[in-house]
Amino acid sequence: MEEKNLKLKLKIWRQKNSKSVGSFVDYDVQVSPDASFLEMLDELNNSLEANGEEPIHFESDCREGICGTCGLVINGHPHGPLQKIATCQLHMRNFKDGETLWVEPFRAKAFPVIKDLMVDRSGFDKILEAGGYVSVNTGGAPDANLIPIPKDIASEAFDAAACIGCGACVAACKNASAMLFTSAKVSQYALLPQGQQERYRRVQKMIAVMDELGFGSCTNTYACEAECPKGISVTNIARMNRDFASAKFKSKEEVEV
Amino acid sequence: MGWFFKFTNSSVGKKLVMAVTGSFLIIFLIVHLIGNITLFFGPDAFNGYVSALDVVKPLIRVVELVLLAAFVLHIYDGFVLWLENRRARPVNYKVNASSENSTFTSRWMFWLGSVIFIFLVLHLATFFWRFNFYDPSGLANNHLYFNIVVNFFQIWWYVALYIVAVIALGFHLHHGFQSVFQTFGWNHKKYFPLIKKIGTLYAIVMAVGFASMPIYFFFFYGGSQ
Ligand code: HEM
Numbered sequence: 380m381e382e383k384n385l386k387l388k389l390k391i392w393r394q395k396n397s398k399s400v401g402s403f404v405d406y407d408v409q410v411s412p413d414a415s416f417l418e419m420l421d422e423l424n425n426s427l428e429a430n431g432e433e434p435i436h437f438e439s440d441c442r443e444g445i446c447g448t449c450g451l452v453i454n455g456h457p458h459g460p461l462q463k464i465a466t467c468q469l470h471m472r473n474f475k476d477g478e479t480l481w482v483e484p485f486r487a488k489a490f491p492v493i494k495d496l497m498v499d500r501s502g503f504d505k506i507l508e509a510g511g512y513v514s515v516n517t518g519g520a521p522d523a524n525l526i527p528i529p530k531d532i533a534s535e536a537f538d539a540a541a542c543i544g545c546g547a548c549v550a551a552c553k554n555a556s557a558m559l560f561t562s563a564k565v566s567q568y569a570l571l572p573q574g575q576q577e578r579y580r581r582v583q584k585m586i587a588v589m590d591e592l593g594f595g596s597c598t599n600t601y602a603c604e605a606e607c608p609k610g611i612s613v614t615n616i617a618r619m620n621r622d623f624a625s626a627k628f629k630s631k632e633e634v635e636v
Numbered sequence: 637m638g639w640f641f642k643f644t645n646s647s648v649g650k651k652l653v654m655a656v657t658g659s660f661l662i663i664f665l666i667v668h669l670i671g672n673i674t675l676f677f678g679p680d681a682f683n684g685y686v687s688a689l690d691v692v693k694p695l696i697r698v699v700e701l702v703l704l705a706a707f708v709l710h711i712y713d714g715f716v717l718w719l720e721n722r723r724a725r726p727v728n729y730k731v732n733a734s735s736e737n738s739t740f741t742s743r744w745m746f747w748l749g750s751v752i753f754i755f756l757v758l759h760l761a762t763f764f765w766r767f768n769f770y771d772p773s774g775l776a777n778n779h780l781y782f783n784i785v786v787n788f789f790q791i792w793w794y795v796a797l798y799i800v801a802v803i804a805l806g807f808h809l810h811h812g813f814q815s816v817f818q819t820f821g822w823n824h825k826k827y828f829p830l831i832k833k834i835g836t837l838y839a840i841v842m843a844v845g846f847a848s849m850p851i852y853f854f855f856f857y858g859g860s861q
Contacts, residue, residue: 390730403730452729452731454731454733455729455731455732455733455734455736456733456736456737460733481730481731483729483730483731486725486727486728486729487724487725488723488724488725488726489724551734551737553721553725553734553738553743554721554724554725555721555724555725556647556721556724586646586647586648587646589647590646590647593723593724594647594724595647595720595721595723595724595725596647596648596650596651596717596720596721597647597648597651597819598717598721598742598743598745598815599742599811599814599815599818599819600734600737600738600739600742600743601737601738601742602734602737602738605736605737605738606737613818613823614823614824614825616818616823617817617818617820617821617822617823618821619648619821620648620651620652620818620819620820620821621820621821621822622821623646623648624648624652624820624821627639627643627649633639633642
């Protein structure tokens with residue numbers, strides 16, 4: 380079952396470090412249609428290294444679409460032109476022989492380029508640190524399902540929790556806004572009884588950190604939902620807007636970060 | 637009040653200001669269109685309508701102040717958000733595929749708003765100013781408001797700009813109407829598809845409604861001046 384290799388022209392963003400100015404470099408590759416996008420880059424890197432050239436830096440980890448580490452903008456789409464998959468799940472058979480592919484890093488002020496296609500997404504960690512947790516008592520292990528939660532609510536919370544924190548929402552948004560990510564994290568707790576204690580402080584803290592880091596705001600273009608590899612819904616953003624407004628109007632204390 | 641200004645200065649707070657002022661403007665436009673429709677019923681109907689507003693002038697002035705505040709806040713925050721959002725992405729993508737993941741109205745809100753703004757200034761300087769304060773032709777003093785409007789609607793570039801502006805307004809509202817609901821947090825999967833449809837209908841009615849007047853008076857009005 381010998382399949383014909385694809386000939387592709389890659390235009391890949393190369394940038395030495397966060398301070399230098401980057402530019403696109405052309406690479407002609409031949410790749411099996413069965414290879415994944417990252418495997419193609421691996422092969423290209425092998426040949427670059429064999430020639431004593433600096434390999435292209437990009438991130439990946441699990442390579443099965445659940446860790447959120449990989450993320451490239453391919454022809455203007457975070458994680459490539461297919462929907463609901465991460466870059467690692469994108470296979471070359473989805474491209475046509477002779478096609479030109481522009482490969483860029485996620486672009487946002489809050490996601491500075493570290494090198495080539497690798498960006499610093501630690502801003503997301505800072506948003507999580509601000510409120511992405513629940514307080515629990517130590518002591519004996521509680522019985523499972525002690526607190527009844529209706530199935531539809533549990534599912535909705537789970538859908539929000541499916542966010543892998545890859546940053547494609549920021550990359551896709553014309554404002555480089557982190558609203559979809561932040562609202563998914565706010566929602567996965569806000570929907571469940573266990574998340575109620577910190578509910579209104581959490582939303583204020585996480586939004587304050589999000590703003591501080593220089594992410595943009597939400598113009599409701601919904602590009603984030605369209606490009607999200609996990610299909611996180613923008614109804615989470617609506618929920619966060621609602622919780623934020625009620626928190627600000629009702630709370631008696633000023634929540635600072 | 638410190639908390640309130642901090643709140644309305646946050647990213648989500650500024651969007652709430654856009655949505656509150658935007659919904660006020662949405663309601664205003666309905667009233668404004670209904671009033672203006674009297675133009676089609678002849679000089680007496682329109683002049684009578686404008687003179688009737690004069691009777692309740694103190695109330696109208698209050699509404700105008702609220703309207704002014706709504707416009708100022710909407711335009712100010714719209715501009716600030718646009719600036720901040722540009723700064724949030726200092727280096728742009730080489731390949732932009734946004735047309736495949738979002739509507740053009742949602743991406744062009746600032747520019748559509750800017751067209752509306754240019755029109756707004758001209759609109760106030762012509763109709764509003766002449767009706768309320770000073771009209772060089774003296775028509776307003778004699779309550780001949782209808783003639784002022786009809787005279788402007790004979791100027792081709794005024795009519796052209798008017799039509800361009802209300803088309804921009806229609807697109808602005810096409811995105812803006814449903815955007816208000818999302819910003820307020822009222823995105824429920826049962827109702828949101830309907831809200832989007834109502835928004836489209838509203839936008840079309842506003843664009844067609846406001847455009848119908850200059851079109852009618854420029855092309856079809858024989859004149860009874
Ligand atoms: C009668 C006139 C206008 C009406 C009825 C109107 C209505 C609206 C509505 C309903 C929204 C959506 C708010 C939201 O997202 O929650 C909006 C957004 C917006 N408007 Fe207007 N608007 C008007 C005039 C203007 C003008 C003159 C500007 C001038 C710059 C402007 C700039 C904007 C911008 C930039 C946004 C998007 C903000 C964002 O989401 O980032 N609008 N408008």
